[in-house]
Amino acid sequence: MFNFNGGTGISGISTATLSLYAGYTLLSVGNVWISIGFLALTVAYMCLVACTLCRYIINFRRNKYLLDY
Amino acid sequence: MTINLKNFILPTRAVKTFFNVEKTNVCAIIPTYKPGMFTVTLVEDLIRWNPRIAVYVVDDSTPRDNQETFRIFEKITLASNRVTLLRTPSNALKAGALNYALKYIFEGRKAYMPDVILTLDDDVVISPTTVQNLVAELMSGTNLGAVCSQCAVLNKNKNILTRLQGLEYLGFNATRLADEGFYGGPLVMHGMLTAFRAHALFGVGGFAEKHLIEDYEITARLKTQGWGVKAAINSYAWTIVPERFSELWRQRTRWSYGGLTVIAKAKRAAPVLQDLLGHGVFFSTILMVDLLILLTLFGNGGFTHPQLAYWIIGLSFLQVAVWYVFQLWLMRFYREKDIYDWVIRASLIPEFVYSNMLTLVVVGSYLFFIFTTLTHTVTQRSGSALQGLVTRCRRMFLLIGYTDGWGTRVN
Numbered sequence: 297m298f299n300f301n302g303g304t305g306i307s308g309i310s311t312a313t314l315s316l317y318a319g320y321t322l323l324s325v326g327n328v329w330i331s332i333g334f335l336a337l338t339v340a341y342m343c344l345v346a347c348t349l350c351r352y353i354i355n356f357r358r359n360k361y362l363l364d365y
Numbered sequence: 366m367t368i369n370l371k372n373f374i375l376p377t378r379a380v381k382t383f384f385n386v387e388k389t390n391v392c393a394i395i396p397t398y399k400p401g402m403f404t405v406t407l408v409e410d411l412i413r414w415n416p417r418i419a420v421y422v423v424d425d426s427t428p429r430d431n432q433e434t435f436r437i438f439e440k441i442t443l444a445s446n447r448v449t450l451l452r453t454p455s456n457a458l459k460a461g462a463l464n465y466a467l468k469y470i471f472e473g474r475k476a477y478m479p480d481v482i483l484t485l486d487d488d489v490v491i492s493p494t495t496v497q498n499l500v501a502e503l504m505s506g507t508n509l510g511a512v513c514s515q516c517a518v519l520n521k522n523k524n525i526l527t528r529l530q531g532l533e534y535l536g537f538n539a540t541r542l543a544d545e546g547f548y549g550g551p552l553v554m555h556g557m558l559t560a561f562r563a564h565a566l567f568g569v570g571g572f573a574e575k576h577l578i579e580d581y582e583i584t585a586r587l588k589t590q591g592w593g594v595k596a597a598i599n600s601y602a603w604t605i606v607p608e609r610f611s612e613l614w615r616q617r618t619r620w621s622y623g624g625l626t627v628i629a630k631a632k633r634a635a636p637v638l639q640d641l642l643g644h645g646v647f648f649s650t651i652l653m654v655d656l657l658i659l660l661t662l663f664g665n666g667g668f669t670h671p672q673l674a675y676w677i678i679g680l681s682f683l684q685v686a687v688w689y690v691f692q693l694w695l696m697r698f699y700r701e702k703d704i705y706d707w708v709i710r711a712s713l714i715p716e717f718v719y720s721n722m723l724t725l726v727v728v729g730s731y732l733f734f735i736f737t738t739l740t741h742t743v744t745q746r747s748g749s750a751l752q753g754l755v756t757r758c759r760r761m762f763l764l765i766g767y768t769d770g771w772g773t774r775v776n
Contacts, residue, residue, distance in 0.1 A: 325657075348540075351373075351376050362498075
């Protein structure tokens with residue numbers, strides 16, 4: 297799913313594709329504040345993705361020994 | 366639990382402690398309604414593979430209208446003298462049935478005090494080491510209040526919908542691992558198979574009855590009281606998932622709306638942080654998209670620097686790419702996978718459609734949540750005309766699967 301941060305209702309949310317749509321629309325019809333808002337949201341979601349991946353890698357390495365049994 | 370930004374990247378490491386697994390008293394509670402052979406097999410497997418376990422099967426007032434039901438309950442009872450069959454006085458739904466067994470254990474049998482209480486769905490399939498590994502993980506961490514199993518889909522080969530859920534559950538397991546040590550741990554200790562530390566479970570007062578998702582609700586309460594939770598990476602369990610779209614839709618509307626009610630009632634942010642972040646980002650994005658559409662339709666045209674738009678597009682592509690690579694890498698842990706699962710995952714399209722269907726579920730649950738919040742006040746104050754309107758709207762929501770009045774099991 298287009299999601300890294302879990303949740304009960306979030307697994308289907310494809311924020312990345314919404315941002316893609318917004319980016320293309322902003323190329324033709326623009327508003328600088330909406331653009332900045334979208335950029336901030338995209339960066340925020342990217343940070344969440346990166347943090348979740350970091351935690352996954354760390355926890356995977358910590359628990360990997362359990363899979364060896 | 367206070368907000369600590371370092372915890373977003375570096376999960377808290379659990380302190381491991383010694384315990385004697387041989388002396389750990391474990392009991393399992395299986396609420397059931399109209400059980401089938403899966404329940405019999407589950408009880409037999411629990412008894413066979415766990416020599417000290419006590420099993421409580423709670424019949425939630427199943428109608429005794431046919432011979433097959435009698436035969437199933439007879440087989441369950443005869444499985445072992447470690448099996449106790451209880452029956453609720455009236456249908457109490459899953460949380461009510463669990464509480465009924467908890468009351469029986471702690472009030473009626475004071476001589477026996479379990480250290481660990483397992484709660485299981487009645488259609489779960491386990492392996493010989495599932496319970497042992499679950500208990501070992503729970504008891505080795507002194508701060509842990511609950512540990513849940515990995516989830517896999519037993520009927521994943523049935524059709525494309527079940528295959529998609531199989532892939533989704535793989536993602537759920539990955540998310541739970543990522544959330545270990547992150548503000549108390551994963552968001553939900555699922556109802557399918559979770560081991561609770563007995564005094565933690567009783568410390569929070571058991572399960573909330575008539576709640577849409579009692580597993581999320583009790584996880585949030587455990588975290589609020591300072592307990593940590595986690596998923597056991599080596600404890601495998603399989604379950605039956607909905608095979609028809611209508612069943613899946615109803616299940617997900619319940620999860621989604623139920624999740625919102627848990628957030629709304631949460632006393633602190635930390636126990637529901639993952640949901641708050643997810644809903645926050647999504648809701649903000651939806652609002653911004655709405656603004657953009659309005660601007661496109663009614664605006665006079667404006668100017669934005671193309672670089673800003675290119676950054677948005679670039680970051681979005683990067684996010685999709687990272688996600689895609691990670692999902693492909695995760696496939697190595699999908700034990701039941703076959704070529705069709707690989708095709709579904711690699712081709713992107715089926716999961717894209719599926720995820721957008723779930724997005725609709727979330728949007729619907731926002732609308733229903735707003736509706737129930739507003740009408741809570743309206744129905745108390747207003748006349749019959751307005752009440753009639755509210756009833757009609759409620760029926761419309763019910764038609765598309767949204768209700769605040771059903772329990773975990775619908776039969």
